[in-house]
Amino acid sequence: MQRNRFLSTCLAFFFGVVVAVGCAGNAPETSSEPTNTSEVAAVDGAPLVIGYSSWPGWLPWAIAEEKGLFEANGANVELKWFDGYLASMEALAAGQLDGNCQTLNDTISFAADAVNGEVAVLVNDNSAGNDKVIVAEGINSLEDLKGKTVALEEGVVDDFMLTQALEDAGMSRSDITIKNLETGAAAAAFASGQADGFAGWPPFWSIALEREGSKELLSSKEYPGAIPDLLVVTQKVIDEQPDQVQAMVNTWFATLDYIAKNPEESNKIMASRAGVSAEEYKAFEAGTRIFTIEENLEAFSEGNTMKHMPFAAQKMNDFMVDVGFIEAGPEDLGAILDDSFVKAYAESS
Structure with missing residues (x-):
């Protein structure tokens, strides 16, 4: 039913991850190297469990995990890999995850029935030719x-x-x-x-x-904004642990900075997570546009084009209702978008 349910079986899905390196070069400077634990506030309690699956724009999270970038940025996170994208969305909606990587249209589809709410806090990428x-x-x-x-x-x-x-x-x-x-x-x-x-x-x-x-x-290269891929967390997490949501957003940009400085090593890590060789990984063409902080701010802002998610969300919601894909979307579409974390990152960078 959803776009990426077959991702884990498809080498071609990894078109364009190398584009992350180029885009990451425009990201603000962040702490991309693991720091001494004394330099980062201790994070106690159970980690936030975040789901992700095999889409190029989400594979950088594997680098954050392997290189200790979550800890370096004060984020207490456990990544949970899903071979099936649909299963990850169902798990988030059922309250089995604290966050997940998914598209805007799928967030609209599931948000109305999600037990803890669903809110997009970060744009990882846009499909830029893969569709x-x-x-x-x-x-x-x-x-x-x-x-x-x-x-x-x-x-x-x-x-x-x-x-x-x-x-x-x-x-x-x-x-x-x-x-x-x-x-x-x-x-x-x-x-x-x-x-x-x-x-x-x-x-x-x-x-x-x-x-x-x-x-x-x-x-999709000709339709920027039509297919945004996101980090989505529950409203419960935002209400109870906003500092951890911020730490995750900070970690993402630190990871893009790490990729820009260590492209070969980063590609090997992402290739390994994807289950392909580094050589195969490099051979794929660009089809995914990793978003900078500036592009995130634009995406969350109001506007009248598909580059602006409030506008895109309404268009997607109306489309899915019109074709009978969903009976109705969330009562308040604005509630599924929270730009406060990318704004806070931008202001502190």
Whole structure:
């Protein structure tokens, strides 16, 4: 049902993690090296348990864990790896985690029923090409899709991206026929000639491209902000341990700083967590844009474009309700976004 449920089986999902190194170079200076324990306030009690899974924008957390950057920044955190992304979202909603790495649309989907609330406190990245619309030979524009059949998984981010593209072209979803299939099945249907287009993420678009004459029509690179990947924590944690949430946010930017200074070592750590060789890891193309602190501040701010999450959240909520993916989103969409922690980091840097 959700975008990244197959991430752990897909090498192609690691397109672009090396882009983190370049983006991290713009991050403010932070404490990226483990410090003496006397220099960091002691953190007592049970650690916050944070879930994450195999998406490039979330793998830097493995570096924070291995290099002691959580401790160096006063964060008492236990990372919990999930082979299945959907399971991590279900665990957060059920109160089994204190935080999780997930997309904005999935946060909207789960927030209304989450027992402890769900709040985005950090933008890790945006998909910047990893999500694509693939079309058959002879289709060269969105207008050419009119009356054609597109295989996709309704309600997920690639459906949303395609809908935005159609609207930009003066069209709507009613101008095409949606063949609603699980993403892997949708790619197979397109590859076998049962549809004229396909929308999805790797490795499934690589399967779709096996069809002779097929090609990429558009990707998330042209729709910045449409697919933000986030650190989401419970409202309970924010209320009871705001200092720990701040420490996690600080740790994230310290990790980006570490990556910028130690790219080779960092790539090895992320490759190991992904289960691929460092050589394979480096070979993938950029498809993920890691966010700087400046981009975080812009993303959380009010605005009238998809780069602004308050605007994007409303668009995503309305879209998912319209297509019947959810009955209703959170009563207050603003409550699932909290910019206070990235603002505090920016002010202290």
